[in-house]
Amino acid sequence: MIKVGINGYGTIGRRVAQAVRLQKDMIVTGIVKTRPDYVAESAMHDFRIFAADAKSLESFNNSSLKASGTLEDLISDSDIIVDATPEGMGRKNIETYRKNGLKAIFQGGEDHEIAQASFNAYSNFMDSWGKDYVRVVSCNTTALARTVTSVRKSFGVKHVSATLIRRATDPNDSSKGPINALEPSLKFPSHHAPDLQTVIGNVDVDTVAIKAPTTLMHVHVVSIDLEKQADQKQVMAEMGRYRRIMLVSGKSGLTSTAQIMDMAREMGRSRSDLYEIAVWKESVNLKGTKLNYIQAVHQESDVVPENVDAIRAMFQLMDDEKSISETDKTLNIGKRV
Amino acid sequence: MIKVGINGYGTIGRRVAQAVRLQKDMIVTGIVKTRPDYVAESAMHDFRIFAADAKSLESFNNSSLKASGTLEDLISDSDIIVDATPEGMGRKNIETYRKNGLKAIFQGGEDHEIAQASFNAYSNFMDSWGKDYVRVVSCNTTALARTVTSVRKSFGVKHVSATLIRRATDPNDSSKGPINALEPSLKFPSHHAPDLQTVIGNVDVDTVAIKAPTTLMHVHVVSIDLEKQADQKQVMAEMGRYRRIMLVSGKSGLTSTAQIMDMAREMGRSRSDLYEIAVWKESVNLKGTKLNYIQAVHQESDVVPENVDAIRAMFQLMDDEKSISETDKTLNIGKRV
Numbered sequence: 001m002i003k004v005g006i007n008g009y010g011t012i013g014r015r016v017a018q019a020v021r022l023q024k025d026m027i028v029t030g031i032v033k034t035r036p037d038y039v040a041e042s043a044m045h046d047f048r049i050f051a052a053d054a055k056s057l058e059s060f061n062n063s064s065l066k067a068s069g070t071l072e073d074l075i076s077d078s079d080i081i082v083d084a085t086p087e088g089m090g091r092k093n094i095e096t097y098r099k100n101g102l103k104a105i106f107q108g109g110e111d112h113e114i115a116q117a118s119f120n121a122y123s124n125f126m127d128s129w130g131k132d133y134v135r136v137v138s139c140n141t142t143a144l145a146r147t148v149t150s151v152r153k154s155f156g157v158k159h160v161s162a163t164l165i166r167r168a169t170d171p172n173d174s175s176k177g178p179i180n181a182l183e184p185s186l187k188f189p190s191h192h193a194p195d196l197q198t199v200i201g202n203v204d205v206d207t208v209a210i211k212a213p214t215t216l217m218h219v220h221v222v223s224i225d226l227e228k229q230a231d232q233k234q235v236m237a238e239m240g241r242y243r244r245i246m247l248v249s250g251k252s253g254l255t256s257t258a259q260i261m262d263m264a265r266e267m268g269r270s271r272s273d274l275y276e277i278a279v280w281k282e283s284v285n286l287k288g289t290k291l292n293y294i295q296a297v298h299q300e301s302d303v304v305p306e307n308v309d310a311i312r313a314m315f316q317l318m319d320d321e322k323s324i325s326e327t328d329k330t331l332n333i334g335k336r337v
Numbered sequence: 338m339i340k341v342g343i344n345g346y347g348t349i350g351r352r353v354a355q356a357v358r359l360q361k362d363m364i365v366t367g368i369v370k371t372r373p374d375y376v377a378e379s380a381m382h383d384f385r386i387f388a389a390d391a392k393s394l395e396s397f398n399n400s401s402l403k404a405s406g407t408l409e410d411l412i413s414d415s416d417i418i419v420d421a422t423p424e425g426m427g428r429k430n431i432e433t434y435r436k437n438g439l440k441a442i443f444q445g446g447e448d449h450e451i452a453q454a455s456f457n458a459y460s461n462f463m464d465s466w467g468k469d470y471v472r473v474v475s476c477n478t479t480a481l482a483r484t485v486t487s488v489r490k491s492f493g494v495k496h497v498s499a500t501l502i503r504r505a506t507d508p509n510d511s512s513k514g515p516i517n518a519l520e521p522s523l524k525f526p527s528h529h530a531p532d533l534q535t536v537i538g539n540v541d542v543d544t545v546a547i548k549a550p551t552t553l554m555h556v557h558v559v560s561i562d563l564e565k566q567a568d569q570k571q572v573m574a575e576m577g578r579y580r581r582i583m584l585v586s587g588k589s590g591l592t593s594t595a596q597i598m599d600m601a602r603e604m605g606r607s608r609s610d611l612y613e614i615a616v617w618k619e620s621v622n623l624k625g626t627k628l629n630y631i632q633a634v635h636q637e638s639d640v641v642p643e644n645v646d647a648i649r650a651m652f653q654l655m656d657d658e659k660s661i662s663e664t665d666k667t668l669n670i671g672k673r674v
Contacts, residue, residue, distance in 0.1 A: 014603070037590035042603035171553075172599030174592065180517050216508075253374030255511065262509030265609065266351070266379035271602045272609045 002026040002315055005050075005078035007071060007093065009033050009043055011170050011300050012107055013084030016307045017047060018270060020082075022330040023308060025317055030074045036063035050074040075100050080314065082307055083107065090114055094133065103131075105310050108138025108195070108303070118198035120145040121309040121327075122242065125320035128313040136306045140164055140209075140218055141195045143277045143297040147222065148200055150239045151291065156227025157203050158289075163221040164192060164209040167299055171215045183211040217257040218297040226289040235284055235291060243324075243334025244305065246276035254278075257296050264298070267332075273301035275333050305331055339363040339652055342387075342415035344408060344430065346370050346380055348507050348637050349444055350421030353644045354384060355607060357419075359667040360645060362654055367411045373400035387411040412437050417651065419644055420444065427451055431470065440468075442647050445475025445532070445640070455535035457482040458646040459579065462657035464536075465650040473643045477501055477546075477555055478532045480614045480634040484559065485537055487576045488628065493564025494540050495626075500558040501529060501546040504636055508552045520548040554594040555634040563626040572621055572628060580661075580671025581642065583613035591615075594633050601635070604669075610638035612670050642668055 002025060006017045009031045020028050030048035033040045034056050043049055044065060051057035051067040060067035075081065075096070080103040083090050087109030094114060097104040105119075112118050115135035117127040123145045128134045137145065148160055169176040185191075190209040197205060239245045248254045254263060264274040275298070283294035305327045312323040328334050339362060343354045346368045357365050367385035370377045371393050380386055381402060388394035388404040397404035412418065412433070417440040420427050424446030431451060434441040442456075449455050452472035454464040460482045465471045474482065485497055506513040522528075527546040534542060576582045585591045591600060601611040612635070620631035642664045649660040665671050 035590070038585075038596065038600050039590065039603060041589065042600070172595050172602075174595040248375075252378065253372070253376065258509055258511040259375065263375045263379070265509075266376060268607070270605070 002311060002317070003029045003077065003079045004311065005029045005074040005081045006031040006047075006084060007074070007081050008084035008086070009039060010084060010086070011172070012303060012307075013082070014039065014043065015271065015273065015301055015304045016082050016084060017043075019304050019308050019327070019331060020311070021046065023326070026311060029078045030068060032071050032074060033067075036060045036065040040065050071096075075102060078102060080104060080311060082311075103314055104133055105307060105314070106133070106135040108136060108141060110135055112195070112198045118195075119306060119310045119313070120149070120199040121306050121320060121324050122146050122149040122244070123199040124201070125309065125313055125323070128310055130316050131314055134310050134314055136303050136310055137195055137199055138192075139297055139299040139302050140166070140192050140220070141199065142303050142306055143218070143220060143295060144192065144196050144207075144222070145199045146242065146244055146277050147239065147279060147293070147295055148196070148203070148224065150242050150245055151224065151226065151230075151235055152200070152203075154228075154234070154238050155230045155291075157224055158227055159225040160196070160203060160205045161223045162192070162205075162207045164190065164207060165219045165221070166209055166211050167214050167216060167218055168211050169215055170300055173215075177213070178211060179213050181213070185209040185211075214257065216261050218299055219257065220295045220297065222293050222295065224291040226291055229289055230286060230291070232284050232286055235286065235293075236281060239279055239284075243328050244276050246274075246278050247281050248278045249281045254280075260296050261298070267335075269332070271301070273304070274298040275301050275305055275331055277302060305333060339648060339654070340366045340414065340416045341648060342366045342411040342418045343368040343384075343421060344411070344418050345421035345423070346376060347421060347423070348509070349640060349644075350419070351376065351380065352608065352610065352638055352641045353419050353421060354380075356641050356645050356664070356668060357648070358383065360663070363648060366415045367405060369408050369411060370404075373397045373402040377402055408433075412439060415439060417441060417648060419648075440651055441470055442644060442651070443470070443472040445473060445478060447472055449532070449535045455532075456643060456647045456650070457486070457536040458643050458657060458661050459483050459486040459581070460536040461538070462646065462650055462660070465647055467653050468651055471647050471651055473640050473647055474532055474536055475529075476634055476636040476639050477503070477529050477557070478536065479640050479643055480555070480557060480632060481529065481533050481544075481559070482536045483579065483581055483614050484576065484616060484630070484632055485533070485540070485561065487579050487582055488561065488563065488567075488572055489537070489540075491565075491571070491575050492567045494561055495564055496541045496543075496562040497533070498543045498560045499529070499545075501527065501544060502556045502558070503546055503548050504551050504553060504555055505548050506552060507637055510552075514550070515548060516550050518550070522546040522548075551594065553598050555636055556594065557632045557634065559630050559632065561628040563628055566626055567623060567628070569621050569623055572623065572630075573618060576616055576621075580665050581613050583611075583615050583671075584618050585615045586618045591617075597633050598635070604672075606669070608638070610641070611635040612638050612642055612668060614639060642670060
């Protein structure tokens with residue numbers, strides 16, 4: 001039974017905590033929160049809460065919520081820490097984990113170099129086998145890695161070009177923008193291209209990212225030069241073999257990210273999340289070896305199953321196929337509405 | 338065991354169906370859907386689906402989803418229909434229900450005159466006792482009725498003045514606006530004032546409504562002239578006695594509708610709904626007999642428990658206190674995170 005501590009209980013941390021809790025081969029030893037806010041109040045029902053540091057512990061002590069100690073106490077009771085702290089903090093935290101002989105998983109906000117391997121379950125599960133420090137790539141990269149990998153095995157991939165229309169911020173955030181503008185990332189390619197290469201390896205990739213005023217999902221317009229010719233049916237059949245990819249259709253009313261997230265609510269998913277990457281059937285088009293498709297990405301949740309699988313790889317608990325299958329079963333991934 | 342048919346499975350219908358399903362004294366005989374879309378696909382798991390009419394039945398027959406008949410078949414198997422069809426259709430539908438000797442509940446989009454009573458559980462439960470046709474008032478009116486009633490009993494209410502900053506549309510709708518404007522309702526008072534009077538009776542009410550580019554919740558700025566002097570603590574204590582009102586605080590991070598809806602997700606509520614009206618503690622202010630407060634209203638779900646209670650009143654199953662308590666227990670209403 002792997003003892004998993006969760007450092008950071010924001011968008012990703014709270015979801016990974018719950019997903020780990022559903023696994024038979026791991027338990028959550030506790031979660032780390034900075035402030036005794038409504039999220040901490042909710043977390044109390046399921047997890048032991050640890051304050052980030054002495055100052056944070058004081059703010060818990062001054063509130064009605066009780067903390068069981070600080071990050072240090074959680075570390076001494078855990079085999080691995082899933083670090084879901086804000087972007088860039090992992091660089092500092094890894095020293096603490098290392099000193100205490102703990103394994104650790106970082107999220108996509110950290111640099112690739114922080115860890116021994118970047119992780120995507122479909123693309124390179126075995127690269128993290130037995131490793132101590134692993135980084136689960138970001139929501140956008142996870143989405144691209146999944147669908148690119150799904151077509152790569154059968155048709156080969158020469159070049160990937162993707163336009164990422166990104167959500168501005170998460171639904172629980174009311175402080176960020178833009179609220180009435182489209183904001184391009186002015187570096188070409190955007191950081192997503194090299195990031196994708198950390199998990200799919202030596203494939204030529206270009207990405208462009210545009211921030212749009214929405215909180216629901218990212219949308220990717222993907223264009224791939226395949227090595228072999230294929231037709232729409234063949235590509236959809238390949239994608240359809242992967243439970244973490246969901247083929248959806250405008251014909252059933254799923255015409256925008258609004259209805260896709262509504263579908264997740266109707267499916268009764270925890271927090272109304274959609275772990276699967278939704279690919280619109282109508283958008284899958286081929287001209288010879290040139291493949292185009294459009295996918296929607298629930299940025300809050302698609303990396304959650306990846307974190308669970310990464311733990312199994314790092315502790316050499318089971319191979320990719322078994323781990324993915326186990327994770328998917330517990331999270332109801334791949335079941336249609 | 339009351340047999341409840343649900344005509345219309347949109348924002349309200351699907352939620353009422355699920356809430357009725359959780360009650361011990363009623364069952365859902367089926368739901369009516371027009372189209373075999375993703376919502377129908379999801380409904381199949383829990384309910385028998387009936388097509389709206391012959392044409393709609395044909396579209397089901399041409400799809401992979403099976404309908405169990407049409408509205409007529411559902412009617413013959415039900416004691417009451419909860420009509421959650423689009424605004425204005427109830428006027429036509431009531432004739433069908435009447436012909437078949439069925440009771441019916443309508444939603445706030447219909448005129449008050451369609452029914453024998455308009456309904457709010459806290460304000461006028463007994464007005465619907467034994468009635469055949471009842472209308473549950475709209476989400477906005479339900480919210481105002483709840484909080485006004487909570488202070489009325491102890492302090493009396495001379496005048497209510499409210500500014501309603503309304504959400505533009507529901508989260509699953511990507512076709513309506515405004516997306517970058519504030520749109521005032523140019524009738525004074527807005528229709529909410531007379532609507533509120535249908536449930537709270539002879540109180541002087543003014544309302545102004547402004548549509549804003551958001552989908553999450555409505556926000557009401559309420560100003561009440563009380564009959565008796567009161568202080569902040571007394572008012573909050575009165576509001577706090579009602580489970581369908583939730584006092585929240587910016588201090589725990591709940592500073593906007595974004596965090597309030599996030600709290601509902603963390604609470605694990607079905608569809609991430611919040612049935613309670615959230616009143617900000619900091620916003621409750623008094624100058625003599627002049628009370629001000631701000632409340633947030635989850636437009637998709639606050640009327641759901643009201644529909645359940647209305648059924649009980651119409652069949653004289655139990656009194657208001659017992660019914661509200663039973664409904665709240667099944668929907669986890671009033672439990673904090």
